[in-house]
Amino acid sequence: MIAAIALHCPAxxxxxxxxxxxxNAEGCESVIELDKTAPKDRKLAKLYCTCxxxxxxxxxxxxxxxNMFLGTPAPPNMQKNLQSRLQAAQAACRKKVESRS
Structure with a gap:
């Protein structure tokens, strides 16, 4: 019970x-060459993956x-939404990182 209450605490x-x-950022960096959306310059890997x-x-x-932390029922279309948001994050971060280089 205390653990469940603690999970609601923002901190x-x-x-x-x-x-x-x-x-996830560290995992991304370790396989950056497999990410077709990542910048080609390996020096940008940490910045890109963190972003x-x-x-x-x-x-x-x-x-x-x-859902992730408490095991409550997943919202409708959660997996589809998360996948599309990951793709959007990859595209936005590639532009952001490449514009800095």
Whole structure:
């Protein structure tokens, strides 16, 4: 019961999201050459991957966070929405990162 209450606390949720962002960004960097949407310059990998997963996880709705962390029922079309948001984050971050180089 206490754990469930703690999950509703913004600081705790932020820590979990920060962990997911970091883990996914590091995974992205390790396989950057497989990402067809990533910038070709390997030096941009960290900036690109961090941008993608910050943007992606920041777009989660509260219902989606509750599904991930609390196991509540998934909102309708959650998987489809998350996939399209990941693709949008990749496209936006590629433009952003390449414009800086």
């Amino acid at each position: 705790h949720a932020d820590e979990r999201l920060d962990g997911l962002k970091k883990m 993608v997963y910050d943007t992606y996880f920041d777009s989660f709705t509260q219902a989606e966070k509750n």
